[in-house]
Amino acid sequence: MSGDTVTQSATPAKITEAAALTTPSVAAAGATGRTLALSRAARELGLKRSELDLAVQLGCLRAVVDDGGGGRRIPRAEIDRLRAEKGFPEALRERVDAVGSYTAAEILGVPLSRFMRLARLGLVTPVTFSLNRYRAVVWLYLAAELRRFAADGKNARWLTGRMPEEQRRQLDAGLDLRPRNWRGRHLGFLLRQADDPWRRAAAPAALLDPIQVAEIVRDLYERAHLNSHRPARADHGPPDSPAAQITARIMTADDPDEIEWLQTDLQQSLAEARAHRLAPRPRRKVPASTAADWHETPVVEAGPAPHTPQGRRRPGRPQPTAGTAPGGRRGLLGWLRRRHH
Structure with missing residues (x-):
């Protein structure tokens, strides 16, 4: 599978995860006790770190935001709840078991080539992806979903027999709905973890090009605030x-669609975010003269400047001389000495 995937809109994408989940799975750590x-x-639940991340995305357990800015954490109560469930840890592992194309084909009981066609048609939806050392995209699928797909009698025609002519033409034209289906599912994950209206608005923005975001969010400060709530993308090397x-x-x-x-x-979510809290803006610096005008003080009209005859100095503060001091003490002593001589 090449990393240069092609996405077209020949058929509607089949999204298995609702894209408008409203129950947040991220809360503040301060109100949840020990985390x-x-x-x-992951160690206490017997999961790999990637499996724990997937469990949070799927809503199997709740994450909280560290008050100290250290990222997400898991409440101890959530660990205890999962450990007390029937069938732990096997039941939890089955819920987060993500498999590649070879194993997925075995679960469906079809050749690998047929499974690839089913995935490109959007009949099964990837839950995550990674890049191998050859920079090829490796799509992963939930094993539990594949088993349900195989058990549904309505899907028997996709597992056996000849592929319908219309779908074969779409595949020949390069149809590949895996990226689009994954984005739809990933949007649901982001909305599930959004605990703030601006974070919910940042979820669809995270899947758009910055130019497309600017077409909707024209205000520079709103775009900056939206970007600050943008979820981090998967790390697959330097930028x-x-x-x-x-x-x-x-x-x-x-x-396009x-x-x-x-x-x-994004437009609808942005309206809700604005109603909840406006984006912060820098405070304008007010000049001192303008600030003084805000105070309700009487204003005295300036009259004509007093006329000073030419050659005369305006009365001002007397300047001290050699025989005088500001306090007058030195000048008095000098006058007494001159009087006795």
């Missing part, structure tokens, strides 16, 4: 590396 670091929580560029292409919408849908969602 654990993600790596520690300008080929791996990072491939990741950016996957995470950025490129279908998908872009329009995300922009509409």
